[in-house]
Amino acid sequence: DAGVTQSPTHLIKTRGQQVTLRCSPKSGHDTVSWYQQALGQGPQFIFQYYEEEERQRGNFPDRFSGHQFPNYSSELNVNALLLGDSALYLCASSSFNGRETQYFGPGTRLLVL
Amino acid sequence: AQSVTQPDIHITVSEGASLELRCNYSYGATPYLFWYVQSPGQGLQLLLKYFSGDTLVQGIKGFEAEFKRSQSSFNLRKPSVHWSDAAEYFCAAAINTGTASKLTFGTGTRLQVTL
Numbered sequence: 001d002a003g004v005t006q007s008p009t010h011l012i013k014t015r016g017q018q019v020t021l022r023c024s025p026k027s028g029h030d031t032v033s034w035y036q037q038a039l040g041q042g043p044q045f046i047f048q049y050y051e052e053e054e055r056q057r058g059n060f061p062d063r064f065s066g067h068q069f070p071n072y073s074s075e076l077n078v079n080a081l082l083l084g085d086s087a088l089y090l091c092a093s094s095s096f097n098g099r100e101t102q103y104f105g106p107g108t109r110l111l112v113l
Numbered sequence: 114a115q116s117v118t119q120p121d122i123h124i125t126v127s128e129g130a131s132l133e134l135r136c137n138y139s140y141g142a143t144p145y146l147f148w149y150v151q152s153p154g155q156g157l158q159l160l161l162k163y164f165s166g167d168t169l170v171q172g173i174k175g176f177e178a179e180f181k182r183s184q185s186s187f188n189l190r191k192p193s194v195h196w197s198d199a200a201e202y203f204c205a206a207a208i209n210t211g212t213a214s215k216l217t218f219g220t221g222t223r224l225q226v227t228l
Contacts, residue, residue, distance in 0.1 A: 042218030
């Protein structure tokens with residue numbers, strides 16, 4: 001049983017560019033959440049997708065957007081990259097049942113130069 | 114505002130010694146509580162979770178945590194630490210809304226194990 005997978009593992013971009021990160025949830029899960037983890041910090045919630053809709057959003061600007069596909073996989077898009085967007089981006093999957101345990105992928109390390 | 118606090122940024126213990134990592138939460142109601150571990154450059158692995166019921170929770174890798182409502186705490190413990198336990202440990206909480214909810218994390222405690 002595959003766990004949560006993310007691609008790519010590492011990415012280097014320059015300021016102003018756009019980036020797309022991908023996540024496939026654990027088998028049987030239908031909800032995907034995205035988190036940003038800056039160096040030396042705990043993960044910060046970006047947003048959560050269920051039934052192809054954004055259900056909750058953290059305190060992140062509109063430059064951060066996402067999508068969920070019918071197979072429950074998800075993408076995180078970041079436009080107009082800033083140096084401060086450099087971080088580890090973590091995807092977590094869970095079941096939408098109110099007693100959720102979120103399982104995390106290995107993350108995508110984004111460096112913005 | 115809802116928050117999770119891990120007072121210790123860095124802890125060093127000797128291999129074989131006992132370990133306790135502290136976690137306090139500030140929520141209007143008792144949230145779901147979790148401990149995750151992160152090895153360098155890796156994602157987060159769930160150690161254990163508390164939803165309700167027995168306040169002493171057993172997890173993987175020999176870890177346990179005790180929920181204390183009166184202290185708003187959920188401290189992680191291990192009787193005998195192994196060198197492989199060196200990692201970053203995160204306490205997290207999620208409010209019980211009856212539907213999917215976001216995790217709020219503490220800032221983490223880095224555990225160093227000396228031989």
